[in-house]
Amino acid sequence: MTEVALALIGREGRWFLQRRAGSNPVLPGLWEFPGGKVEPAETPLEALRRELLEEIGLELEAATALPVLEGPVRLHPFLVEAPGRPRTDLAWGWFSPGEMANLPVPPANESLIHRLGDPQAGRQNPI
Numbered sequence: 001m002t003e004v005a006l007a008l009i010g011r012e013g014r015w016f017l018q019r020r021a022g023s024n025p026v027l028p029g030l031w032e033f034p035g036g037k038v039e040p041a042e043t044p045l046e047a048l049r050r051e052l053l054e055e056i057g058l059e060l061e062a063a064t065a066l067p068v069l070e071g072p073v074r075l076h077p078f079l080v081e082a083p084g085r086p087r088t089d090l091a092w093g094w095f096s097p098g099e100m101a102n103l104p105v106p107p108a109n110e111s112l113i114h115r116l117g118d119p120q121a122g123r124q125n126p127i
């Protein structure tokens with residue numbers, strides 16, 4: 001089973017998403033959370049730290065693991081604190097859960113996004 005670590009980076013009720021390249025054979029053009037595959041020698045958190053630096057140039061300062069999502073791949077989402085401005089060649093932005101509802105996203109992300117829109121969710125009271 002492919003294990004994937006994802007970063008949910010929240011700032012003032014909005015969340016960072018980037019758009020996968022249209023040329024990517026996997027989920028082309030869909031708006032995703034940054035992250036990627038966990039290498040055999042890594043924990044999901046170690047993979048997330050590596051991917052955040054590689055993909056958007058941010059240092060992971062704190063992370064809270066959320067429940068694992070089982071699907072075609074196993075997703076390990078984390079609520080992440082990573083200060084600074086993300087740098088990526090992909091299209092990106094900060095989106096509210098309501099705005100995310102209008103974006104094409106990976107099917108496995110729908111339930112995550114739904115939970116982000118819960119009034120209980122947020123920095124003070126994470127998911």
Ligand SMILES: Nc1nc2c([nH]c(=O)n2[C@H]2C[C@H](O)[C@@H](COP(=O)(O)OP(=O)(O)OP(=O)(O)O)O2)c(=O)[nH]1
Binds near residue numbers: 034107
């Ligand atoms: N990064 C990311 N991947 C997601 C999300 N939702 C989702 O189902 N996935 C899936 C798509 C892929 O099957 C897998 C991640 O693969 P990837 O191609 O982005 O991983 P990677 O950066 O390690 O890529 P590579 O080394 O193989 O090029 O997880 C998401 O929000 N973000």
